[in-house]
Amino acid sequence: MNEFLQAREEEMLGLLEQLVNIDSGSRNKQGIDQIGEILKEEYIALGFDVQTIEEEIQGNHLVIRHPDAKEPEILIVAHMDTVFRDGTAAVRPFSIVDGVAHGPGVVDMKASLVSLLFAVKALSDSGRPGIENIEILLTSDEEIGSITARPLIEAHTEGKKAALIMEPARKDGSLVSGRKGGGDYAIRVHGVAAHSGIEPEKGRSAVEELAHKIIKLHALTDPEEGITVNVGIIEGGDATNVVTPEAVAWVDIRTTKLSQADLLDRKIREICAVPDVEGTTITVEGSIDRPPMERTEGTARLVELIKGIGKDIGIDVTDTKTGGGGDASYTSAAGVPTIDGLGPVGGNAHRDDEYMEVATFVPRCRLLAETIAKLSE
Template sequence: MNEFLEQRQEEMLGLLERLVNIDSGSRNKQGIDRVGEILKEEYIALGFNVQTITEEVQGNHLVIRHPEAQAPELLIVAHMDTVFRDGTAAARPFSIVDGKAHGPGVVDMKASLVSLLFAMKAISDSGLRGIENVEILLTSDEEIGSITARPLIEAHTEGKKAALIMEPARKDGSLVSGRKGGGDYTLHVHGVAAHSGIEPEKGRSAVEELAHKIIKLHALTDYNEGITVNVGIIGGGDATNVVTPEAVAHVDIRTTKLSQAEPIDRKIREICAVPDVEGTTITVEGAIDRPPMERTEGTARLVELIKGIGEGIGIDVTDTKTGGGGDASYTSAAGVPTIDGLGPVGGNAHRDDEYMEIDTFVPRCLLLAKTIVKLSE
């Protein structure tokens, strides 16, 4: 398989260039569907069946299985959307500089889409078992929280013994064995307006109330337990001489254990239910709705298996935890041993200087292919 892939690196880079040069931001259905059609044609040419899950607003999802797949044990998930605005591909098209590929979404995760396809090609060419043991989901809205993809992913975890998620490897090459969960809240604070000079005593400041709540909410952070509460955006008031009647805050919550969600949610609502400024009230919207990817015994075994494969092909495989969310959380929460970060190595995702290290393209593709084969024995 290594020789097969090495001979096709230029072909891999050519497909990567095609995909990167298509705007496929999460709200760009047309662009995402173009990416999907290119990949669909590739998988059909390889002999796979491809089912299109049509979405009216978001891009379509693809469910890919080999005709010989009766009860595939491996679920592989990759996303086709990026975070970049329309026009970015034309303004900053695919390029290669000093051994690094650049362009919008090059490593997060269009290189992974190519790597996954060519891993399937390499396994097919080798004659080894594997392609009939996988079910592949290519989704369209991971970057905005997998709004439509989440139920699809959760439905396809049934009967799976392992899930491989195709986010890129970390900058140091690490796989991801743990991710934080969390959610978002919006606090609407209601007070009473008054002239701040003539009759301030008649006012009830929503900004003052919000200030008290920010301090109390941030006090819920517990670094030892991996819990963080961050009031990231606040707003309120139109003039300095008015006691502010309305204020708003947007809050980000991160957790490391599924069991932490309910207690944190309860504490947030308890804090907001009791005013510090008499005469003010708070309306709370939101929830902790993203489960964490916990490092289970099954995940640990997967890490060790992949480390062993890496040793055989000259890759020092390590694993790490990250605070960011992702689709691995949904497969993990469903009880399926999950490993993330199986794409090529790169960095600066979501930035103008995002890159993929070209010399990791083939080795990481080989690592993925051998992992699928090993898990299919």
């Protein structure tokens, strides 16, 4: 497989350039579907069946499996959307400078889409087991929380013994064996307006009430337990001489264990149930709806297997945990041993200087192909 892939590096880079130069932000259905059609044709040419899951607003999803696949045991998930605005590809198209590829979504995760395709091609060419043991989901809205993809992913976890998630490897090349879960809340405070100079006693400050709540919410952060509570945005008030009648805070919650969610949600609601400023009222919207990817025994065994494969082919494989969420959380929460970060090495995702290390493109593709083959023996 190594010779097969080495001989196709330029072809891989050519397809990567084509994909990067298509705007495919999460709200750009046309761009995402264009990406999907390119990949669909590639898999059909390999003899795979491709089912298009039509979405009215978001991009379509693709479900890909070999016609001879009976009960595939490996689920592979990759997303086709990026975070970038329309027009970014024209302003900052694909380029390679000193062995580093640049462009919107180059590593998160268009390089992974190419790597996955060519891993399947390598397996097909080699005759080794694997292509009849995989089910591939190419999704369209991971960057906005997998709004439509999550039910699809969860439905396809049934009967799977391993899930391989194609986010990029970390900057140091590490795979991802754990991710935080979490959710978002909006804390809305309703007070009473009044002139702050003439009759302030008639007012009830929503800003003051919100300040009390922010301090209490931040106090829920517990670094030892891996819990973070962050009020990231606050809004309220129109003029300095008015006691503010309305204020809102948007809160980001992160957890490391599924068991933490209910208790943390209850504490948030208890804090907001009783006002500190008399005469104000509070409403709470939101929930902790993203499960964490926990490092289970099954995941640990999967990590060790991939480390062994890496050693055999000359790649030093390490693993790490990350605070960011992702689709790996849904497969992990369903009880499927999951490993993430199986794409090429790169960094600065979601930024103008996002990059992918070209030298890792073929080796990481081979690592993926060898992992599929090993899991299918």
